[in-house]
Amino acid sequence: MTFSRIFLLVPVLLAGLAFAVWQQYLDLPPRWNPWAPLDFHEPPNLLTSFKLRRLAQDRQLCEQVLASAPLRYANVPDSTPEPGCPVENSVRVEGSVVRFNGPFLATCPLAAAYALFERHGLQPAAQAVFRQPVVRIDHFGSFACRNIARSNRRSQHASANALDLAGFRLQDGTRITVARDWQGSDDKARFLREVRDAACDVFNVTLGPEYNVAHRDHFHVDMGGFGICR
Template sequence: MSFFRVFLLFCVLLAGLLLAIWRGWLDVPPRWNPWAVLDIRDTPNLLTSFKLWRLQDDPALCLQALSSSSMRFTPQADSIPDAACRLTNTLRVHSSGVNFSSSFIASCPLAAAFALFEQHDLQPAAQAVFGQRVAHVEHVGSFACRTIAGSQRRSQHASANALDIIGFRLADGRRISVLQDWPKQGQNAEFLRQVQRAACTRFNTTLGPEYNAAHRDHFHVDMGLWRMCR
């Protein structure tokens, strides 16, 4: 049998399997059902990115997903149609399992991605390296109606689809700074590298100090169309 026929047969079988799951003919656990609501508490798997993608244009589904997290937020009304940087499907995030240096506006998918990142990556990394949890996340904003520096393209910040994180504070008060600790050796630097690697699996784009000088003091994470880990 030729490769093309094998591939075609595989596609037909996969389509049949997905149809059976979608129509409810085949019962599978929700975490393995592509059309089940994303549960932030579940260990991420191959379907997590797809489930996050489904939240982009479905505010009700996104709010349902966030209900499985510890995030505290206030849904925001959509901007007027002729706004310079129109916001839709956004929230004001107040806190989560961590406190933030200030509340911020975030697209609902960005908030969901952060909730996943916090529970399954950030806190486990802190426990592994320091033996304690992160209590506080320091950021320098999410929404800014602007283009990418040196470009005419809109930044993901223009749709509140990005967050810039500058540091973390542990439960005992210890502070880890991207600017100060990334270039060094030791626990703080190892923690930051674990955090950046993990962020690359949760967010579509993660940019850190090694990307360029403009990012030397923060991690930029966003849920834009393109995947990049630098």
């Protein structure tokens, strides 16, 4: 068989494999089954972004998945808080293992991605660098009915699909902020770089101080775009 024929077979085999998994002829472990619900105990893998995207379309699946998330949240009916900025399939996140400076509105995929990030990215980074957990997060908010700065495209904040993370407090009271501690070579700077990289593993878009001056004091994370990590 020529190389090109073998090459043609690959998509056919992949489609067959996907069909077999979908029809449950083939029993994969849930973390490698694209149609199994997201499990917050499992670290992110290649299928995580697919599983998170599915939540955007399916409120019922979203409710099922978030019920198992380590989050305190309240369901929020679909609404249009400000003209031109409808908020759909969203919850109000009130707390988790950490406290927040205030509750925030989040689309289901954003809330689920946040829960994964906290457990598998943020807390391991804090343990690795400081040998203690983060107990509080200060954010600059999620919902804002506006366009991206200096553009006429709607920001992901306009649909509560983005969150701005500004600071972290450790169990012993140590405070770490993106504004003050990003530039440096100490443990705080090292921790912030690990947090940024961990955010990139889960959120579709992660933008920090290296992106532009508008992000000098926070990490913007959102579930709108495709694989931007800067």
